[in-house]
Amino acid sequence: MPLIGYARISTEDQTALPQVLELRSAGCVEIAEEQASGGSRTRPVLARVLDQLRVGDTLVVVRIDRLARSLSHLLEIIERLEAKGAHFRSLQDPIDTASPQGKFTLQVLGAAAEFERALIRERTKAGLRSAKAEGRVGGNPGLKAGDPVAIRKARAARVESHFQKLNASAEQWVPEVRRLRPGLPWEDVLRIVNSGLPSEAQPWSLPRLIRAAKTFVREGLLPDTVLSRATASDKDDRLPAIVAGIKGADPKMTLQAICDRLETMRERTPRGRSKWEPSSVKMILERAKKLRLLY
DSSP states (O other), rough: OOOOEEEEESTSSSSSHHHHHHHHHHTTEEEEEEEEEEOOOOOHHHHHHHHHHOOEEEEEEESSSGGOOOOHHHHHHHHHHHHOOEEETTTTEETTTSSHHHHHHHHHHHHHHHHHHHHHHHHHHHHHHHHTTOOOOSOOOHHTTTTTTHHHHHHHHHHHHHHHHHHTTHHHHHHHHHHHHTOOOHHHHHHHHHHHHHSSSSSOOOOHHHHHHHHHHHHHSGGGGGGGGGOOOOOOGGGHHHHHHHHOOTTOOHHHHHHHHHHHOOOTTTOOSSSHHHHHHHHHHHHHHHTTTTO
């Protein structure tokens, strides 16, 4: 199983070489280096690494603080890895999610994080009650006074929060957008993305998906070509492009599974029928290969 290393330094005065050497000694086949604050959750290199990890891969760091500075952020990253079937290992800490001991340690950390959140909630409620009793009103004084610095900080916090929400759902839409744009119109990409979402997930709207793509392009996590005008193609090439996009997302997907996806998308067969047959999908896949949409 491939070991993917991640090394982080905070300033230009530091060097990632000791981390890189230790990661290489541990057997990492690839190592990503990044200069960024550990407190920042907007780290393009880390986001790209998490996006590219596959089933069975293991993300490796020298110490936990190289990956996250807070327990909540660490657990959030590990949850993303587990959702993709990947693992996490810290060389100098007793965490290896591929082992029973590591999973137990993770459960203990999760319980500690939940206890910490409960204490914070209780302290916050007590503080609000005390302030209300003393006649003090909550809110940011700088924002109320129109302080430009406070306004910039609040705006930056909102941008950071929005990016984190997008990053948490990246595996649901980024691969499809990267693979299908600009070959397919946004409307078709939207239908493919929504058809593959878990049942409990909120479907994407077209404006929201495009805004998300623009954000990731701005952060360097998607190429700017995804925002280009859709490539003009023959009308007969549309179905092969859609089926190739579905198959490309999961090369092991069966013909029947592709039929189910197309029916979920309410995509009609070449003869205008709503019910798809594996033989029809097979024919379209062969055409997609001839068009070099699929290899």
